[in-house]
Amino acid sequence: MYKNSNTVIANEKIDHDKIAWARKIILELYNELPDYIKKGCGPFLAAIYDGNGRLIAKSANTVIHDKCSNNHAEINTIRMAEKALKNHDLSSQNASLFVTAEPCMMCLGGIMWSGIKNVYFGVTSNDVENITGFDEGIKPNWMSEFKKRGINVYGSIEPEIGKSILQNYVSQQHVIYKPKRNG
Numbered sequence: 001m002y003k004n005s006n007t008v009i010a011n012e013k014i015d016h017d018k019i020a021w022a023r024k025i026i027l028e029l030y031n032e033l034p035d036y037i038k039k040g041c042g043p044f045l046a047a048i049y050d051g052n053g054r055l056i057a058k059s060a061n062t063v064i065h066d067k068c069s070n071n072h073a074e075i076n077t078i079r080m081a082e083k084a085l086k087n088h089d090l091s092s093q094n095a096s097l098f099v100t101a102e103p104c105m106m107c108l109g110g111i112m113w114s115g116i117k118n119v120y121f122g123v124t125s126n127d128v129e130n131i132t133g134f135d136e137g138i139k140p141n142w143m144s145e146f147k148k149r150g151i152n153v154y155g156s157i158e159p160e161i162g163k164s165i166l167q168n169y170v171s172q173q174h175v176i177y178k179p180k181r182n183g
């Protein structure tokens with residue numbers, strides 16, 4: 001695990017050009033996210049860009065709206081990108097997924113199967129769980145596991161802004177959607 005003097009963590013030697021690009025896109029996503037929340041989306045937004053920096057797909061979390069527990073921002077965006085490119089495998093695109101928070105256990109599986117080559121996220125799962133109570137799942141050493149599969153990951157990009165959006169989501173009493181469990 002690599003770490004820079006800021007908050008950024010990565011599973012490769014830190015590339016400052018990549019961080020600069022990721023910071024720009026993640027700040028845009030943070031900026032747009034409150035409007036999605038107002039429309040009834042969950043508090044997460046993702047976008048996929050191809051290797052030439054062209055936007056392929058963007059989606060928020062639509063679990064409540066679609067009544068589908070799988071419809072996290074990352075999964076929605078992967079589905080849209082594959083449909084747009086008419087291909088179940090995004091590997092030839094050198095695609096990058098940007099998302100406002102660290103992907104959960106389910107989304108890591110979706111990313112792994114999609115052929116995405118680069119992942120950039122904002123708020124860490126620890127912070128998501130502490131602020132919202134969402135259960136992000138079990139993800140042992142996922143960044144090094146992704147590295148083994150040729151997927152580069154940069155995280156904790158401008159996390160303070162992302163955390164404040166999640167804090168607002170909670171204080172505005174939006175739904176913390178999760179299954180009911182005993183014990």
Ligand SMILES: [Zn+2]
Pocket residue numbers: 072073074103104105106107108
């Ligand atoms: Zn997820």
